[in-house]
Amino acid sequence: xxxxxxxxxxxxxxxxxxxxxxxxxxxxxxxxxxxxxxxxxxxxxxxxxxxxxxxxxxxxxxxxxxxxxxxxxxxxxxxxxxxxxxxxxxxxxxxxxxxxxxxxxxxxxxxxxxxxxxxxxxxxxxxxxxxxxxxxxxxxxxxxxxxxxxxxxxxxxxxxxxxxxxxxxxxxxxxxxxxxxxxxxxxxxxxxxxxxxxxxxxxxxxxxxxxxxxxxxxxxxxxxxxxxxxxxxxxxxxxxxxxxxxxxxxxxxxxxxxxxxxxxxxxxxxxxx
Amino acid sequence: xxxxxxxxxxxxxxxxxxxxxxxxxxxxxxxxxxxxxxxxxxxxxxxxxxxxxxxxxxxxxxxxxxxxxxxxxxxxxxxxxxxxxxxxxxxxxxxxxxxxxxxxxxxxxxxxxxxxxxxxxxxxxxxxxxxxxxxxxxxxxxxxxxxxxxxxxxxxxxxxxxxxxxxxxxxxxxxxxxxxxxxxxxxxxxxxxxxxxxxxxxxxxxxxxxxxxxxxxxxxxxxxxxxxxxxxxxxxxxxxxxxxxxxxxxxxxxxxxxxxx
Numbered sequence: 001x002x003x004x005x006x007x008x009x010x011x012x013x014x015x016x017x018x019x020x021x022x023x024x025x026x027x028x029x030x031x032x033x034x035x036x037x038x039x040x041x042x043x044x045x046x047x048x049x050x051x052x053x054x055x056x057x058x059x060x061x062x063x064x065x066x067x068x069x070x071x072x073x074x075x076x077x078x079x080x081x082x083x084x085x086x087x088x089x090x091x092x093x094x095x096x097x098x099x100x101x102x103x104x105x106x107x108x109x110x111x112x113x114x115x116x117x118x119x120x121x122x123x124x125x126x127x128x129x130x131x132x133x134x135x136x137x138x139x140x141x142x143x144x145x146x147x148x149x150x151x152x153x154x155x156x157x158x159x160x161x162x163x164x165x166x167x168x169x170x171x172x173x174x175x176x177x178x179x180x181x182x183x184x185x186x187x188x189x190x191x192x193x194x195x196x197x198x199x200x201x202x203x204x205x206x207x208x209x210x211x212x213x214x215x216x217x218x219x220x221x222x223x224x225x226x227x228x229x230x231x232x233x234x235x236x237x238x239x240x241x242x243x244x245x246x247x248x249x250x251x252x253x254x255x256x257x258x259x260x261x262x263x264x265x266x267x268x269x270x271x272x273x
Numbered sequence: 274x275x276x277x278x279x280x281x282x283x284x285x286x287x288x289x290x291x292x293x294x295x296x297x298x299x300x301x302x303x304x305x306x307x308x309x310x311x312x313x314x315x316x317x318x319x320x321x322x323x324x325x326x327x328x329x330x331x332x333x334x335x336x337x338x339x340x341x342x343x344x345x346x347x348x349x350x351x352x353x354x355x356x357x358x359x360x361x362x363x364x365x366x367x368x369x370x371x372x373x374x375x376x377x378x379x380x381x382x383x384x385x386x387x388x389x390x391x392x393x394x395x396x397x398x399x400x401x402x403x404x405x406x407x408x409x410x411x412x413x414x415x416x417x418x419x420x421x422x423x424x425x426x427x428x429x430x431x432x433x434x435x436x437x438x439x440x441x442x443x444x445x446x447x448x449x450x451x452x453x454x455x456x457x458x459x460x461x462x463x464x465x466x467x468x469x470x471x472x473x474x475x476x477x478x479x480x481x482x483x484x485x486x487x488x489x490x491x492x493x494x495x496x497x498x499x500x501x502x503x504x505x506x507x508x509x510x511x512x513x514x515x516x517x518x519x520x521x522x523x524x525x526x527x528x529x530x531x532x533x534x
Contacts, residue, residue: 033360033363033364035360146382149373149376149377150377152365152369152373153373153374153377155363156359156363156365156370156373157353157359159325159351159353160351160352160353160374160425161377162325163323163325163346163349163351164346164347164374164377165346165347165377166377207362207364210364211364211366211407211409212364212365212366212369212407212409213363213364213365213366213369214369215364216364
Protein backbone atom coordinates (compact mmCIF):
# COMPACT_ATOMS: atom_id res chain seq x y z
CA UNK A 1 0.00 0.00 0.00
CA UNK A 2 1.41 3.45 -0.86
CA UNK A 3 2.65 5.42 2.14
CA UNK A 4 -0.05 8.05 1.74
CA UNK A 5 -2.82 5.53 2.55
CA UNK A 6 -1.15 4.34 5.72
CA UNK A 7 -2.39 7.40 7.56
CA UNK A 8 -6.01 7.47 8.72
CA UNK A 9 -6.21 11.25 8.27
CA UNK A 10 -5.34 10.86 4.58
CA UNK A 11 -7.95 8.15 4.09
CA UNK A 12 -10.48 10.50 5.73
CA UNK A 13 -9.31 13.34 3.49
CA UNK A 14 -9.82 11.18 0.38
CA UNK A 15 -13.27 9.99 1.51
CA UNK A 16 -14.48 13.50 2.31
CA UNK A 17 -12.68 15.00 -0.70
CA UNK A 18 -14.11 12.54 -3.24
CA UNK A 19 -17.64 12.81 -1.84
CA UNK A 20 -17.58 16.58 -2.04
CA UNK A 21 -15.89 16.36 -5.45
CA UNK A 22 -18.93 14.44 -6.71
CA UNK A 23 -21.58 16.83 -5.38
CA UNK A 24 -19.88 20.20 -6.00
CA UNK A 25 -20.04 20.01 -9.83
CA UNK A 26 -23.58 18.58 -9.80
CA UNK A 27 -24.63 21.83 -8.18
CA UNK A 28 -22.01 23.74 -10.19
CA UNK A 29 -23.50 22.80 -13.58
CA UNK A 30 -26.80 24.46 -12.70
CA UNK A 31 -25.07 27.39 -10.98
CA UNK A 32 -22.92 28.08 -14.06
CA UNK A 33 -25.69 27.62 -16.63
CA UNK A 34 -28.11 29.81 -14.64
CA UNK A 35 -25.30 32.36 -14.23
CA UNK A 36 -25.50 32.25 -10.45
CA UNK A 37 -21.78 31.93 -9.74
CA UNK A 38 -21.91 34.90 -7.35
CA UNK A 39 -24.33 32.89 -5.24
CA UNK A 40 -21.52 30.39 -4.58
CA UNK A 41 -19.29 33.23 -3.38
CA UNK A 42 -22.00 34.65 -1.14
CA UNK A 43 -22.79 31.33 0.50
CA UNK A 44 -19.12 30.48 1.00
CA UNK A 45 -18.63 33.76 2.89
CA UNK A 46 -21.64 32.99 5.06
CA UNK A 47 -20.20 29.50 5.65
CA UNK A 48 -17.02 31.13 6.87
CA UNK A 49 -19.05 33.20 9.31
CA UNK A 50 -20.67 29.93 10.43
CA UNK A 51 -17.26 28.35 10.95
CA UNK A 52 -16.14 31.32 13.05
CA UNK A 53 -19.38 31.21 15.08
CA UNK A 54 -18.90 27.48 15.68
CA UNK A 55 -15.34 28.01 16.92
CA UNK A 56 -16.39 30.91 19.17
CA UNK A 57 -19.41 29.16 20.70
CA UNK A 58 -17.91 25.67 20.90
CA UNK A 59 -20.14 24.06 18.24
CA UNK A 60 -18.69 21.83 15.52
CA UNK A 61 -17.65 24.39 12.86
CA UNK A 62 -18.81 22.29 9.87
CA UNK A 63 -22.23 21.88 11.47
CA UNK A 64 -22.50 25.60 12.27
CA UNK A 65 -21.37 26.42 8.71
CA UNK A 66 -24.20 24.23 7.35
CA UNK A 67 -26.74 25.94 9.63
CA UNK A 68 -25.54 29.46 8.67
CA UNK A 69 -25.43 28.68 4.94
CA UNK A 70 -28.88 27.08 4.85
CA UNK A 71 -30.33 30.04 6.77
CA UNK A 72 -28.61 32.39 4.32
CA UNK A 73 -29.94 30.48 1.30
CA UNK A 74 -33.47 30.85 2.59
CA UNK A 75 -32.74 34.53 3.28
CA UNK A 76 -31.64 35.01 -0.34
CA UNK A 77 -34.95 33.61 -1.58
CA UNK A 78 -36.92 35.75 0.88
CA UNK A 79 -35.17 38.96 -0.13
CA UNK A 80 -35.39 38.00 -3.82
CA UNK A 81 -39.16 37.65 -3.63
CA UNK A 82 -39.43 40.92 -1.70
CA UNK A 83 -37.48 42.87 -4.37
CA UNK A 84 -38.18 40.72 -7.39
CA UNK A 85 -37.27 43.43 -9.91
CA UNK A 86 -33.70 43.54 -8.60
CA UNK A 87 -33.36 39.92 -7.49
CA UNK A 88 -29.55 39.84 -7.75
CA UNK A 89 -29.33 42.41 -4.93
CA UNK A 90 -30.42 39.66 -2.54
CA UNK A 91 -27.19 37.74 -3.20
CA UNK A 92 -25.09 40.86 -2.63
CA UNK A 93 -26.91 41.57 0.65
CA UNK A 94 -26.31 38.03 1.93
CA UNK A 95 -22.66 38.20 0.84
CA UNK A 96 -22.26 41.44 2.81
CA UNK A 97 -23.79 39.80 5.87
CA UNK A 98 -21.41 36.84 5.46
CA UNK A 99 -18.30 38.99 5.09
CA UNK A 100 -19.32 41.27 7.96
CA UNK A 101 -20.11 38.46 10.36
CA UNK A 102 -17.02 36.45 9.40
CA UNK A 103 -14.88 39.56 9.96
CA UNK A 104 -16.32 40.30 13.39
CA UNK A 105 -16.54 36.72 14.66
CA UNK A 106 -13.03 35.83 13.49
CA UNK A 107 -11.75 38.47 15.93
CA UNK A 108 -13.03 36.32 18.81
CA UNK A 109 -11.57 33.05 17.51
CA UNK A 110 -8.54 32.04 19.52
CA UNK A 111 -7.95 28.64 17.92
CA UNK A 112 -5.56 28.40 14.96
CA UNK A 113 -8.13 25.98 13.52
CA UNK A 114 -9.90 28.91 11.79
CA UNK A 115 -7.18 29.25 9.15
CA UNK A 116 -7.60 25.60 8.17
CA UNK A 117 -11.10 26.43 6.93
CA UNK A 118 -9.89 29.16 4.59
CA UNK A 119 -7.86 26.91 2.28
CA UNK A 120 -8.78 23.46 3.58
CA UNK A 121 -6.85 20.98 5.66
CA UNK A 122 -5.79 17.35 5.33
CA UNK A 123 -5.29 16.60 8.99
CA UNK A 124 -8.15 18.39 10.69
CA UNK A 125 -11.13 16.19 9.73
CA UNK A 126 -12.76 14.74 12.84
CA UNK A 127 -14.72 11.45 12.79
CA UNK A 128 -17.94 13.42 13.40
CA UNK A 129 -17.19 15.67 10.42
CA UNK A 130 -16.41 12.67 8.25
CA UNK A 131 -19.78 11.06 8.99
CA UNK A 132 -21.61 14.40 8.69
CA UNK A 133 -20.10 14.98 5.25
CA UNK A 134 -20.88 11.38 4.19
CA UNK A 135 -24.53 11.63 5.19
CA UNK A 136 -25.07 15.12 3.77
CA UNK A 137 -23.27 14.28 0.51
CA UNK A 138 -25.54 11.29 -0.05
CA UNK A 139 -28.61 13.42 0.72
CA UNK A 140 -27.47 16.19 -1.66
CA UNK A 141 -26.72 13.70 -4.44
CA UNK A 142 -30.06 11.91 -3.99
CA UNK A 143 -32.06 15.16 -4.08
CA UNK A 144 -30.06 16.41 -7.07
CA UNK A 145 -30.81 13.20 -9.01
CA UNK A 146 -34.47 13.43 -8.03
CA UNK A 147 -34.65 17.01 -9.31
CA UNK A 148 -32.36 16.40 -12.31
CA UNK A 149 -35.05 16.81 -15.00
CA UNK A 150 -36.78 19.68 -13.25
CA UNK A 151 -33.52 21.58 -12.83
CA UNK A 152 -32.62 20.96 -16.48
CA UNK A 153 -35.99 22.28 -17.65
CA UNK A 154 -35.96 25.31 -15.33
CA UNK A 155 -32.37 26.15 -16.27
CA UNK A 156 -33.17 26.06 -19.98
CA UNK A 157 -36.62 27.70 -20.03
CA UNK A 158 -38.19 28.68 -16.73
CA UNK A 159 -41.52 29.89 -18.16
CA UNK A 160 -42.15 26.69 -20.12
CA UNK A 161 -41.12 24.60 -17.12
CA UNK A 162 -43.70 26.42 -15.01
CA UNK A 163 -46.37 25.83 -17.65
CA UNK A 164 -45.42 22.15 -17.78
CA UNK A 165 -46.43 21.92 -14.13
CA UNK A 166 -42.99 21.97 -12.52
CA UNK A 167 -43.10 23.75 -9.13
CA UNK A 168 -40.38 26.22 -10.15
CA UNK A 169 -40.28 28.21 -6.90
CA UNK A 170 -40.09 25.15 -4.68
CA UNK A 171 -37.41 23.51 -6.83
CA UNK A 172 -35.41 26.77 -6.82
CA UNK A 173 -35.57 27.01 -3.01
CA UNK A 174 -34.55 23.36 -2.59
CA UNK A 175 -31.68 23.87 -5.04
CA UNK A 176 -30.45 26.95 -3.12
CA UNK A 177 -30.47 24.93 0.10
CA UNK A 178 -28.53 22.13 -1.65
CA UNK A 179 -25.99 24.73 -2.79
CA UNK A 180 -25.63 25.99 0.77
CA UNK A 181 -25.13 22.49 2.21
CA UNK A 182 -22.62 21.59 -0.51
CA UNK A 183 -20.55 24.71 0.04
CA UNK A 184 -20.47 24.43 3.80
CA UNK A 185 -19.51 20.75 3.93
CA UNK A 186 -16.80 21.37 1.34
CA UNK A 187 -15.14 23.91 3.58
CA UNK A 188 -13.19 21.24 5.47
CA UNK A 189 -11.05 19.84 2.65
CA UNK A 190 -11.27 22.49 -0.07
CA UNK A 191 -11.66 25.56 2.12
CA UNK A 192 -14.36 28.24 2.07
CA UNK A 193 -12.33 30.68 -0.02
CA UNK A 194 -11.92 28.30 -2.96
CA UNK A 195 -15.08 26.21 -2.88
CA UNK A 196 -16.92 28.54 -5.28
CA UNK A 197 -14.04 28.11 -7.77
CA UNK A 198 -14.53 24.38 -7.52
CA UNK A 199 -18.14 24.88 -8.60
CA UNK A 200 -17.01 26.55 -11.80
CA UNK A 201 -13.73 24.92 -12.87
CA UNK A 202 -14.91 21.33 -13.48
CA UNK A 203 -17.92 22.66 -15.38
CA UNK A 204 -15.66 24.93 -17.46
CA UNK A 205 -13.53 21.93 -18.45
CA UNK A 206 -16.58 19.80 -19.15
CA UNK A 207 -18.21 22.44 -21.35
CA UNK A 208 -15.19 22.21 -23.69
CA UNK A 209 -15.70 18.48 -24.20
CA UNK A 210 -19.33 17.53 -23.63
CA UNK A 211 -21.80 16.86 -26.45
CA UNK A 212 -24.94 16.88 -24.30
CA UNK A 213 -26.30 18.07 -20.95
CA UNK A 214 -25.96 14.59 -19.46
CA UNK A 215 -22.32 14.41 -20.61
CA UNK A 216 -21.72 17.86 -19.13
CA UNK A 217 -22.81 16.64 -15.70
CA UNK A 218 -20.83 13.37 -15.96
CA UNK A 219 -17.64 15.02 -17.27
CA UNK A 220 -17.89 17.73 -14.60
CA UNK A 221 -18.01 15.10 -11.86
CA UNK A 222 -15.10 13.16 -13.38
CA UNK A 223 -13.03 16.36 -13.75
CA UNK A 224 -13.79 17.38 -10.19
CA UNK A 225 -12.78 13.99 -8.77
CA UNK A 226 -9.58 14.17 -10.83
CA UNK A 227 -8.78 17.67 -9.46
CA UNK A 228 -9.39 16.62 -5.86
CA UNK A 229 -7.49 13.33 -6.01
CA UNK A 230 -4.53 14.91 -7.85
CA UNK A 231 -4.64 17.93 -5.55
CA UNK A 232 -4.64 15.74 -2.42
CA UNK A 233 -1.66 13.72 -3.67
CA UNK A 234 0.28 16.88 -4.55
CA UNK A 235 -0.73 18.51 -1.30
CA UNK A 236 0.52 15.54 0.73
CA UNK A 237 3.84 15.00 -1.08
CA UNK A 238 4.69 18.69 -1.58
CA UNK A 239 3.35 19.78 1.82
CA UNK A 240 0.92 22.33 0.31
CA UNK A 241 -2.50 23.56 1.40
CA UNK A 242 -5.07 21.20 -0.19
CA UNK A 243 -7.62 23.84 -1.24
CA UNK A 244 -5.16 25.93 -3.21
CA UNK A 245 -3.53 22.85 -4.74
CA UNK A 246 -6.88 21.40 -5.85
CA UNK A 247 -8.00 24.68 -7.43
CA UNK A 248 -4.69 25.23 -9.23
CA UNK A 249 -4.88 21.64 -10.53
CA UNK A 250 -8.28 22.61 -11.92
CA UNK A 251 -6.96 25.79 -13.52
CA UNK A 252 -4.04 23.89 -15.10
CA UNK A 253 -6.46 21.23 -16.42
CA UNK A 254 -8.69 23.93 -17.94
CA UNK A 255 -5.66 25.57 -19.60
CA UNK A 256 -4.52 22.21 -21.05
CA UNK A 257 -8.04 21.42 -22.26
CA UNK A 258 -8.36 24.80 -23.99
CA UNK A 259 -4.91 24.43 -25.56
CA UNK A 260 -5.58 20.91 -26.84
CA UNK A 261 -9.01 21.92 -28.14
CA UNK A 262 -7.74 24.94 -30.04
CA UNK A 263 -4.78 22.96 -31.45
CA UNK A 264 -7.13 20.17 -32.53
CA UNK A 265 -9.36 22.76 -34.20
CA UNK A 266 -6.39 24.21 -36.13
CA UNK A 267 -5.22 20.75 -37.22
CA UNK A 268 -8.77 19.93 -38.31
CA UNK A 269 -8.96 23.13 -40.37
CA UNK A 270 -5.75 22.18 -42.14
CA UNK A 271 -7.08 18.65 -42.75
CA UNK A 272 -4.30 17.06 -40.70
CA UNK A 273 -6.73 15.09 -38.51
CA UNK B 274 -68.44 27.32 -27.56
CA UNK B 275 -64.88 28.30 -28.41
CA UNK B 276 -61.75 26.44 -27.40
CA UNK B 277 -60.64 29.64 -25.67
CA UNK B 278 -62.96 32.39 -24.44
CA UNK B 279 -61.88 35.71 -22.98
CA UNK B 280 -64.63 37.67 -21.25
CA UNK B 281 -64.40 41.24 -19.87
CA UNK B 282 -60.70 40.78 -19.14
CA UNK B 283 -58.79 43.66 -17.55
CA UNK B 284 -55.21 43.77 -16.32
CA UNK B 285 -53.18 46.53 -14.69
CA UNK B 286 -49.46 46.57 -13.93
CA UNK B 287 -48.31 48.88 -11.11
CA UNK B 288 -51.43 50.96 -11.47
CA UNK B 289 -51.28 51.24 -15.28
CA UNK B 290 -54.27 49.71 -17.00
CA UNK B 291 -52.82 47.65 -19.84
CA UNK B 292 -55.87 45.68 -20.96
CA UNK B 293 -59.45 46.85 -20.46
CA UNK B 294 -62.61 44.82 -20.97
CA UNK B 295 -61.17 42.48 -23.57
CA UNK B 296 -63.58 40.03 -25.17
CA UNK B 297 -62.95 37.46 -27.87
CA UNK B 298 -63.39 33.81 -28.69
CA UNK B 299 -60.93 31.48 -30.39
CA UNK B 300 -62.49 28.45 -32.05
CA UNK B 301 -60.89 25.04 -32.41
CA UNK B 302 -58.64 25.04 -35.47
CA UNK B 303 -58.27 28.82 -35.60
CA UNK B 304 -54.93 30.38 -36.55
CA UNK B 305 -55.06 33.65 -34.62
CA UNK B 306 -52.53 36.46 -34.74
CA UNK B 307 -52.20 39.00 -31.94
CA UNK B 308 -50.86 42.28 -33.28
CA UNK B 309 -50.34 45.78 -31.97
CA UNK B 310 -47.60 48.30 -31.20
CA UNK B 311 -44.97 47.76 -28.51
CA UNK B 312 -46.40 48.10 -25.02
CA UNK B 313 -49.96 47.43 -26.13
CA UNK B 314 -50.14 44.30 -23.98
CA UNK B 315 -49.70 41.47 -26.51
CA UNK B 316 -47.33 39.38 -24.39
CA UNK B 317 -49.36 40.25 -21.28
CA UNK B 318 -52.48 38.90 -22.99
CA UNK B 319 -50.73 35.62 -23.81
CA UNK B 320 -49.41 35.31 -20.25
CA UNK B 321 -52.92 35.87 -18.90
CA UNK B 322 -54.25 33.13 -21.19
CA UNK B 323 -51.50 30.84 -19.88
CA UNK B 324 -52.20 31.72 -16.21
CA UNK B 325 -48.65 33.06 -15.86
CA UNK B 326 -50.33 36.34 -14.87
CA UNK B 327 -53.60 36.78 -12.96
CA UNK B 328 -56.23 39.21 -14.31
CA UNK B 329 -57.65 42.07 -12.26
CA UNK B 330 -61.07 41.34 -13.62
CA UNK B 331 -62.83 39.08 -16.08
CA UNK B 332 -62.77 35.44 -17.00
CA UNK B 333 -60.80 33.15 -19.29
CA UNK B 334 -62.14 29.75 -20.27
CA UNK B 335 -60.01 27.08 -21.92
CA UNK B 336 -61.87 24.12 -23.45
CA UNK B 337 -64.96 25.28 -21.60
CA UNK B 338 -63.32 25.30 -18.18
CA UNK B 339 -62.47 28.35 -16.08
CA UNK B 340 -58.70 28.89 -16.24
CA UNK B 341 -58.57 28.97 -12.43
CA UNK B 342 -59.73 25.34 -12.35
CA UNK B 343 -58.24 24.23 -15.67
CA UNK B 344 -56.01 21.19 -15.29
CA UNK B 345 -55.35 20.14 -18.88
CA UNK B 346 -52.11 22.13 -19.30
CA UNK B 347 -50.50 19.15 -21.00
CA UNK B 348 -52.70 19.99 -23.99
CA UNK B 349 -51.33 23.52 -24.14
CA UNK B 350 -48.00 24.32 -25.76
CA UNK B 351 -46.10 27.58 -25.33
CA UNK B 352 -43.05 29.01 -27.03
CA UNK B 353 -42.01 32.07 -25.08
CA UNK B 354 -40.21 35.18 -26.29
CA UNK B 355 -37.32 34.14 -24.06
CA UNK B 356 -36.93 30.91 -26.02
CA UNK B 357 -35.39 33.09 -28.74
CA UNK B 358 -32.80 34.50 -26.39
CA UNK B 359 -31.67 31.38 -24.54
CA UNK B 360 -28.05 30.88 -23.59
CA UNK B 361 -26.58 29.53 -26.86
CA UNK B 362 -23.74 27.95 -24.89
CA UNK B 363 -26.27 25.71 -23.16
CA UNK B 364 -24.86 22.21 -23.64
CA UNK B 365 -28.01 20.31 -24.54
CA UNK B 366 -28.80 18.24 -27.61
CA UNK B 367 -31.90 18.71 -29.70
CA UNK B 368 -33.23 15.37 -28.42
CA UNK B 369 -32.72 16.43 -24.80
CA UNK B 370 -34.55 19.72 -25.38
CA UNK B 371 -37.53 18.03 -27.08
CA UNK B 372 -37.57 15.10 -24.66
CA UNK B 373 -37.66 17.19 -21.49
CA UNK B 374 -41.12 18.39 -22.41
CA UNK B 375 -42.32 14.80 -22.67
CA UNK B 376 -40.64 13.82 -19.42
CA UNK B 377 -42.09 16.79 -17.56
CA UNK B 378 -45.50 15.86 -18.94
CA UNK B 379 -45.04 12.26 -17.89
CA UNK B 380 -43.98 13.19 -14.37
CA UNK B 381 -40.53 14.48 -13.50
CA UNK B 382 -39.82 11.70 -11.04
CA UNK B 383 -40.99 8.79 -13.22
CA UNK B 384 -38.91 6.64 -15.54
CA UNK B 385 -38.80 7.43 -19.24
CA UNK B 386 -41.87 6.09 -21.04
CA UNK B 387 -41.18 3.14 -23.37
CA UNK B 388 -42.06 5.14 -26.49
CA UNK B 389 -39.93 8.14 -25.46
CA UNK B 390 -37.37 7.86 -28.29
CA UNK B 391 -40.06 7.28 -30.92
CA UNK B 392 -42.17 10.24 -29.77
CA UNK B 393 -39.14 12.54 -29.79
CA UNK B 394 -38.20 11.35 -33.28
CA UNK B 395 -41.77 11.79 -34.55
CA UNK B 396 -41.95 15.34 -33.17
CA UNK B 397 -38.63 16.23 -34.81
CA UNK B 398 -39.79 14.68 -38.08
CA UNK B 399 -42.91 16.86 -38.09
CA UNK B 400 -40.69 19.95 -38.15
CA UNK B 401 -38.08 18.44 -40.50
CA UNK B 402 -35.34 18.27 -37.84
CA UNK B 403 -35.10 14.48 -37.40
CA UNK B 404 -31.49 14.45 -38.66
CA UNK B 405 -30.35 16.91 -35.99
CA UNK B 406 -31.28 14.93 -32.87
CA UNK B 407 -27.72 14.75 -31.54
CA UNK B 408 -26.75 18.32 -32.50
CA UNK B 409 -26.20 20.88 -29.75
CA UNK B 410 -29.09 23.36 -29.73
CA UNK B 411 -26.76 26.37 -29.63
CA UNK B 412 -25.01 25.31 -32.85
CA UNK B 413 -28.21 25.51 -34.93
CA UNK B 414 -29.40 28.55 -36.87
CA UNK B 415 -32.18 30.72 -35.45
CA UNK B 416 -34.75 29.18 -37.77
CA UNK B 417 -33.68 25.63 -36.90
CA UNK B 418 -33.80 26.45 -33.18
CA UNK B 419 -37.37 27.67 -33.55
CA UNK B 420 -38.31 24.41 -35.29
CA UNK B 421 -36.82 22.50 -32.36
CA UNK B 422 -38.85 24.61 -29.90
CA UNK B 423 -41.97 23.82 -31.91
CA UNK B 424 -41.05 20.11 -31.79
CA UNK B 425 -40.67 20.45 -28.02
CA UNK B 426 -44.28 21.58 -27.91
CA UNK B 427 -45.53 19.05 -30.49
CA UNK B 428 -44.12 16.08 -28.58
CA UNK B 429 -46.89 16.47 -25.99
CA UNK B 430 -49.55 16.49 -28.77
CA UNK B 431 -51.08 19.86 -27.84
CA UNK B 432 -54.49 21.13 -28.87
CA UNK B 433 -53.54 24.79 -28.55
CA UNK B 434 -50.14 26.28 -29.30
CA UNK B 435 -49.19 29.77 -28.07
CA UNK B 436 -46.20 31.52 -29.62
CA UNK B 437 -44.78 34.86 -28.51
CA UNK B 438 -42.94 36.54 -31.40
CA UNK B 439 -41.39 33.31 -32.68
CA UNK B 440 -39.87 34.98 -35.74
CA UNK B 441 -37.88 37.60 -33.81
CA UNK B 442 -34.22 37.47 -34.80
CA UNK B 443 -34.50 35.01 -37.69
CA UNK B 444 -33.95 35.78 -41.37
CA UNK B 445 -36.75 36.26 -43.91
CA UNK B 446 -36.35 32.84 -45.53
CA UNK B 447 -36.48 31.01 -42.19
CA UNK B 448 -39.40 33.19 -41.15
CA UNK B 449 -41.30 32.22 -44.27
CA UNK B 450 -40.54 28.53 -43.68
CA UNK B 451 -41.70 28.86 -40.06
CA UNK B 452 -45.05 30.36 -41.09
CA UNK B 453 -45.49 27.54 -43.62
CA UNK B 454 -44.75 24.98 -40.92
CA UNK B 455 -47.27 26.54 -38.54
CA UNK B 456 -49.88 26.68 -41.30
CA UNK B 457 -49.30 22.98 -42.02
CA UNK B 458 -49.58 22.02 -38.34
CA UNK B 459 -52.77 24.07 -38.11
CA UNK B 460 -54.35 22.49 -41.18
CA UNK B 461 -53.10 18.90 -40.96
CA UNK B 462 -53.06 18.32 -37.20
CA UNK B 463 -55.86 20.73 -36.35
CA UNK B 464 -53.76 22.51 -33.73
CA UNK B 465 -55.22 25.87 -32.72
CA UNK B 466 -52.47 28.47 -33.03
CA UNK B 467 -52.39 31.78 -31.20
CA UNK B 468 -49.32 33.88 -31.89
CA UNK B 469 -48.05 37.32 -31.07
CA UNK B 470 -46.25 38.92 -33.98
CA UNK B 471 -45.16 42.20 -35.51
CA UNK B 472 -45.11 40.70 -38.99
CA UNK B 473 -48.48 41.89 -40.28
CA UNK B 474 -47.65 40.89 -43.86
CA UNK B 475 -47.16 37.23 -43.02
CA UNK B 476 -49.84 36.89 -40.36
CA UNK B 477 -52.54 38.25 -42.65
CA UNK B 478 -51.59 35.55 -45.18
CA UNK B 479 -51.75 32.63 -42.76
CA UNK B 480 -54.06 33.54 -39.89
CA UNK B 481 -57.85 33.47 -40.17
CA UNK B 482 -58.32 35.73 -37.16
CA UNK B 483 -56.58 38.87 -35.93
CA UNK B 484 -56.71 40.15 -32.38
CA UNK B 485 -55.66 43.78 -32.65
CA UNK B 486 -54.43 45.68 -29.62
CA UNK B 487 -54.40 49.39 -30.33
CA UNK B 488 -55.06 52.79 -28.91
CA UNK B 489 -58.81 52.22 -29.22
CA UNK B 490 -58.72 48.99 -27.25
CA UNK B 491 -58.85 45.41 -28.44
CA UNK B 492 -60.72 44.44 -31.59
CA UNK B 493 -61.05 41.08 -33.30
CA UNK B 494 -61.32 40.64 -37.07
CA UNK B 495 -61.22 37.99 -39.72
CA UNK B 496 -58.06 38.53 -41.74
CA UNK B 497 -60.10 39.21 -44.88
CA UNK B 498 -61.78 42.25 -43.38
CA UNK B 499 -58.48 43.55 -41.98
CA UNK B 500 -56.73 43.91 -45.31
CA UNK B 501 -56.26 47.65 -45.77
CA UNK B 502 -53.23 49.67 -44.76
CA UNK B 503 -55.57 52.24 -43.20
CA UNK B 504 -56.90 49.54 -40.89
CA UNK B 505 -53.43 48.75 -39.52
CA UNK B 506 -52.44 52.45 -39.41
CA UNK B 507 -55.37 53.01 -37.07
CA UNK B 508 -54.29 50.09 -34.84
CA UNK B 509 -50.67 51.23 -34.61
CA UNK B 510 -51.40 54.95 -34.40
CA UNK B 511 -49.08 55.80 -37.32
CA UNK B 512 -48.90 55.15 -41.06
CA UNK B 513 -48.50 51.45 -41.84
CA UNK B 514 -48.04 49.82 -45.24
CA UNK B 515 -48.32 46.07 -45.34
CA UNK B 516 -45.93 44.13 -47.57
CA UNK B 517 -46.65 40.46 -47.60
CA UNK B 518 -43.70 38.27 -48.54
CA UNK B 519 -46.23 35.58 -49.31
CA UNK B 520 -45.28 31.99 -48.94
CA UNK B 521 -43.25 30.67 -51.81
CA UNK B 522 -43.05 26.90 -52.13
CA UNK B 523 -45.82 26.52 -49.61
CA UNK B 524 -48.96 24.67 -50.67
CA UNK B 525 -50.90 25.46 -47.58
CA UNK B 526 -50.93 29.18 -47.37
CA UNK B 527 -53.39 31.32 -49.20
CA UNK B 528 -51.77 34.08 -51.20
CA UNK B 529 -54.17 36.57 -49.69
CA UNK B 530 -52.40 39.64 -50.90
CA UNK B 531 -49.05 40.90 -51.95
CA UNK B 532 -48.79 44.56 -52.39
CA UNK B 533 -45.87 46.57 -53.62
CA UNK B 534 -44.88 49.69 -51.85
